Amino acid sequence: MKTILTGDRPTGSLHLGHYVGSLKTRVALQREYATYVLIADVQALTDHADEPELVRRNVFEVALDYLAVGIDPSAATIVVQSGVPELAELTVYYLNLVTVARLGRNPTVKDEMQQKGFGADVPAGFLVYPVSQAADITAFKADVVPVGEDQLPMIEQTVEIVRRFNRLYGPVFVEPTALVSKHGRLPGTDGQSKMGKSIGNAIFLSDPTDVVAQKVMGMFTDPGHARAELPGTVEGNPVFSYLEAFEPDAGAVEDLKLRYRAGGLGDVALKRRLIDVLEAFLGPIRARRIEFARDPAAVAQVLREGTARGRAVAHQTLGEVRRALHLDG
Ligand code: ATP
Ligand code: MG
Numbered sequence: 001m002k003t004i005l006t007g008d009r010p011t012g013s014l015h016l017g018h019y020v021g022s023l024k025t026r027v028a029l030q031r032e033y034a035t036y037v038l039i040a041d042v043q044a045l046t047d048h049a050d051e052p053e054l055v056r057r058n059v060f061e062v063a064l065d066y067l068a069v070g071i072d073p074s075a076a077t078i079v080v081q082s083g084v085p086e087l088a089e090l091t092v093y094y095l096n097l098v099t100v101a102r103l104g105r106n107p108t109v110k111d112e113m114q115q116k117g118f119g120a121d122v123p124a125g126f127l128v129y130p131v132s133q134a135a136d137i138t139a140f141k142a143d144v145v146p147v148g149e150d151q152l153p154m155i156e157q158t159v160e161i162v163r164r165f166n167r168l169y170g171p172v173f174v175e176p177t178a179l180v181s182k183h184g185r186l187p188g189t190d191g192q193s194k195m196g197k198s199i200g201n202a203i204f205l206s207d208p209t210d211v212v213a214q215k216v217m218g219m220f221t222d223p224g225h226a227r228a229e230l231p232g233t234v235e236g237n238p239v240f241s242y243l244e245a246f247e248p249d250a251g252a253v254e255d256l257k258l259r260y261r262a263g264g265l266g267d268v269a270l271k272r273r274l275i276d277v278l279e280a281f282l283g284p285i286r287a288r289r290i291e292f293a294r295d296p297a298a299v300a301q302v303l304r305e306g307t308a309r310g311r312a313v314a315h316q317t318l319g320e321v322r323r324a325l326h327l328d329g
Contacts, residue, residue, distance in 0.1 A: 084139070148180070149185040
């Protein structure tokens with residue numbers, strides 16, 4: 001059986017972008033692959049060092065999101081990163097296999113540094129987080145990594161590290177492949193960048209009905225579409241991106257596009273339609289989330305057991321790594 005590793009940073013609850021980018025694939029594949037889902041709390045500290053309690057709180061929120069969308073702990077193993085110190089150890093070994101110049105060229109890290117306004121004052125841990133992701137992926141010997149498009153440079157970096165490690169020390173690791181879904185980059189409600197939990201442009205899986213409605217009504221559309229009767233542009237219009245991702249009836253979306261392009265379909269009517277579509281999708285997830293939240297002890301138990309199983313796998317891999325590096329005493 002092949003192995004999947006994916007994960008999320010507990011910097012906030014999960015949103016629609018996570019669902020289409022990665023969660024949906026995980027749920028679909030969790031019985032076909034040995035699936036490990038990592039709640040990356042150590043990585044979250046790389047840009048939240050001053051807010052450890054926020055990260056701690058969100059470990060629980062992310063776990064609830066997983067359970068609510070259908071990640072089944074009897075099929076998939078949910079692992080809390082800080083419970084597996086072997087990942088930090090492997091990161092340290094990998095840091096010798098990458099250059100600072102190579103890290104500085106990572107386009108996703110560059111974008112994020114700009115967004116966060118780090119400039120030259122970027123925390124070293126943040127600059128090297130792609131290396132810690134390489135450690136996460138390879139410690140579990142993952143073959144497949146279901147991720148959003150922004151993570152492709154991380155998988156590329158991981159493959160480079162794997163090749164270098166195997167060449168220098170012997171064949172310990174397999175090269176992982178990224179699995180990017182059809183909606184690999186869901187835009188934010190601002191229509192600007194990707195939806196991100198730290199950017200203020202996200203619709204969260206846990207948002208109540210009225211909050212979803214309010215966020216949709218405030219969405220960016222086509223700035224040139226001032227009146228309902230005018231023709232509107234579908235491309236780059238995030239309302240249509242969301243309809244494409246969440247309206248199960250593809251024909252209905254095509255019909256809306258035709259009407260919008262022709263003129264006569266107003267933004268308010270279009271947004272009302274999206275609110276209904278999102279409500280049909282989010283309603284059951286919200287209900288399951290509330291159910292799981294009633295029993296925090298059971299959620300904590302899922303995390304404890306998953307982390308213990310995950311740690312055993314990473315421990316085994318680190319044994320091989322230490323032997324390959326002549327560090328086994
Ligand atoms: P942060 O803003 O704190 O970085 P985030 O919203 O980017 O949070 P991550 O935890 O960094 O979320 O990403 C977890 C996974 O979700 C990654 O595989 C990422 O590619 C995917 N993902 C995040 N946002 C989107 C999006 N808008 N569309 C598709 N996939 C996404
Ligand atoms: Mg991110």
